[in-house]
């Protein structure tokens with residue numbers, strides 16, 4: 001292995017919530033829009049990927065689940081699409097948390113986070129500058145959102 005640096009990717013670490021005795025679901029559901037909050041817990045059909053043992057392929061099964069039990073699905077399909085979900089006045093860590101909610105918790109480098117935040121919040125117009133160094137400092141000190149580096153670099 002040479003000295004090439006593998007760029008750290010961050011994500012919402014739902015295990016961290018369990019370790020802290022916190023509920024990720026409650027945290028995420030409180031960010032949902034009014035219409036989603038109203039639907040929380042009502043029975044809904046979701047397409048859930050699962051492995052078909054015979055063919056070894058991923059197939060989708062329709063399951064009945066309480067709405068919002070997977071907050072990533074609800075936010076991706078609804079709240080995360082609304083313009084006001086992330087705005088220039090959203091505190092930075094809150095905005096990062098919402099970013100991961102809306103992208104289904106796809107791991108991102110801090111450069112990616114910066115770029116997506118700027119797009120979503122329109123920081124360019126407001127003169128905010130939220131660079132990777134600031135993001136790293138904020139995330140290192142965070143004890144609230146559980147946005148953490150992936151334990152292992154993603155193998156390609």
Ligand SMILES: [Zn+2]
Nearest residue numbers: 033036078079
């Ligand atoms: Zn919604």
